[in-house]
Amino acid sequence: MSDNKNVGAPAPVRRIEVDGAEGAERPTVPAAMEYDYTNFYFGAGSDAFALLEPFEEWYSQVKPAGYYLYELPLQTQPGTRVDIRDTKTGEIRRGLVNFASYNYLGLSYRPEVKQAIKEAADIFGGGSSGSPILSGTTELHKLLAEEMADFKGKEAAILFPTGYSANVGTIAGLMRSGDLIVADQFAHASIVDGMILSKAKSRFFRHNRADDLDRKLSGFDGKKLVIVEGVYSMDGDVPPLAEIIEVCRKHGARLMIDEAHSAFVFGPTGKGVAEDQGVEDEVDIHLGTFSKSLGGQGGYVAGPQNLINYLRGFSRSRFFSCALSPVVVAGLRKALELARNEPELRTRLWENVRRMQELLTNEGVPQGESISHVIPIMVRDDARIFMIGEEMMREGVFINPVRYPAVGKHKSRFRMSISAAHTPEDLEEGATKIARVLGRYGLCQ
Numbered sequence: 001m002s003d004n005k006n007v008g009a010p011a012p013v014r015r016i017e018v019d020g021a022e023g024a025e026r027p028t029v030p031a032a033m034e035y036d037y038t039n040f041y042f043g044a045g046s047d048a049f050a051l052l053e054p055f056e057e058w059y060s061q062v063k064p065a066g067y068y069l070y071e072l073p074l075q076t077q078p079g080t081r082v083d084i085r086d087t088k089t090g091e092i093r094r095g096l097v098n099f100a101s102y103n104y105l106g107l108s109y110r111p112e113v114k115q116a117i118k119e120a121a122d123i124f125g126g127g128s129s130g131s132p133i134l135s136g137t138t139e140l141h142k143l144l145a146e147e148m149a150d151f152k153g154k155e156a157a158i159l160f161p162t163g164y165s166a167n168v169g170t171i172a173g174l175m176r177s178g179d180l181i182v183a184d185q186f187a188h189a190s191i192v193d194g195m196i197l198s199k200a201k202s203r204f205f206r207h208n209r210a211d212d213l214d215r216k217l218s219g220f221d222g223k224k225l226v227i228v229e230g231v232y233s234m235d236g237d238v239p240p241l242a243e244i245i246e247v248c249r250k251h252g253a254r255l256m257i258d259e260a261h262s263a264f265v266f267g268p269t270g271k272g273v274a275e276d277q278g279v280e281d282e283v284d285i286h287l288g289t290f291s292k293s294l295g296g297q298g299g300y301v302a303g304p305q306n307l308i309n310y311l312r313g314f315s316r317s318r319f320f321s322c323a324l325s326p327v328v329v330a331g332l333r334k335a336l337e338l339a340r341n342e343p344e345l346r347t348r349l350w351e352n353v354r355r356m357q358e359l360l361t362n363e364g365v366p367q368g369e370s371i372s373h374v375i376p377i378m379v380r381d382d383a384r385i386f387m388i389g390e391e392m393m394r395e396g397v398f399i400n401p402v403r404y405p406a407v408g409k410h411k412s413r414f415r416m417s418i419s420a421a422h423t424p425e426d427l428e429e430g431a432t433k434i435a436r437v438l439g440r441y442g443l444c445q
């Protein structure tokens with residue numbers, strides 16, 4: 001979070017001139033783009049609404065300059081080609097190559113998944129109408145939990161309404177004030193929020209650095225939990241698990257992994273990065289979401305029966321919230337079955353990843369250090385990232401611009417998600433168009 005607490009400053013009207021390609025006429029970026037959400041976090045005064053007005057003033061300036069690229073309404077399923085409404089012009093932009101959805105295996109819209117959803121809707125209706133511990137659990141929920149435990153090779157599994165609530169509920173359900181939690185510095189917001197809610201002492205170790213984890217765990221005498229992710233969602237890299245496990249053992253710390261982006265994709269049977277690195281049984285808590293590779297919604301934890309029993313009683317984000325819709329659960333059961341029965345989906349995904357890396361490299365597009373299906377395209381220009389994002393959309397590519405505070409300052413990028421469903425033509429057209437836009441800004445090497 002920004003350390004600039006003196007906020008509420010009205011956004012300046014000065015405009016930043018942007019260099020364009022030779023001869024090309026480019027719009028200017030308002031100087032207000034130098035501000036971001038963090039400038040409106042703290043404000044003086046006793047009125048809880050004190051920040052609304054300056055925020056609104058700032059937002060009205062930056063929205064047309066690119067902040068509108070959030071929440072563009074899709075008109076279609078999250079396939080490899082999508083139609084979206086450009087909320088600035090009102091136009092429907094059709095047939096964009098989609099690199100923005102998490103649908104890594106293309107399962108969300110498979111006919112078998114849609115059929116399972118329709119059948120469940122006929123039996124159960126739209127929602128669960130209750131907490132999972134009261135009236136919200138259907139037979140489908142029980143079956144999905146058992147199937148997830150079986151898939152992960154664990155004694156038991158428990159479902160959550162989202163991956164976010166799985167992290168919050170598990171971390172705050174298990175850890176207490178006076179305990180220590182140490183997470184990777186790039187941990188997802190849901191991990192950070194779980195740490196805050198637990199009231200345990202929270203520390204962060206340098207990204208993927210087991211030696212720093214060792215330092216952060218040193219000198220603490222009490223309950224310790226270490227949290228890492230399978231694939232880091234902004235960088236597409238993976239943790240060195242063997243080294244991290246060694247440090248955890250040395251300090252008697254439990255290890256939790258969030259395989260949100262890696263489950264169903266990594267490993268010989270698709271369990272995730274822990275399986276891929278041969279340490280599946282040395283990780284204590286396996287957490288993930290159904291919203292990425294399975295193309296649905298929800299979260300899960302898999303592990304020993306006594307852990308799952310405890311979480312059932314102490315995960316407030318789960319039992320004080322409505323259970324997943326049975327319609328969603330039915331789709332997830334079918335998606336899980338397809339992911340397990342069709343390993344060729346993973347093979348195709350990895351072929352697509354390699355092909356896209358090759359295409360981008362040939363085009364001179366600057367990529368981050370990813371080894372996965374999440375490929376960051378580095379722009380490192382916080383002022384212009386949205387302007388470039390707008391051009392990507394107009395060129396025919398749907399890809400999300402990411403800037404501070406979601407990533408560090410001057411580390412803005414496009415976050416590209418590859419899917420098994422992308423065709424060779426999708427990949428080629430996408431790479432060419434991305435390179436064309438970046439080239440206009442002098443960003444291709």
Ligand SMILES: Cc1ncc(COP(=O)(O)O)c(C=O)c1O
Pocket residue numbers: 162163164165167188190229233258260261289290291297298299
């Ligand atoms: C690492 C990680 N954990 C948890 C979540 C939250 O998952 P969900 O969208 O299912 O709430 C995300 C979402 O992007 C994530 O990247």
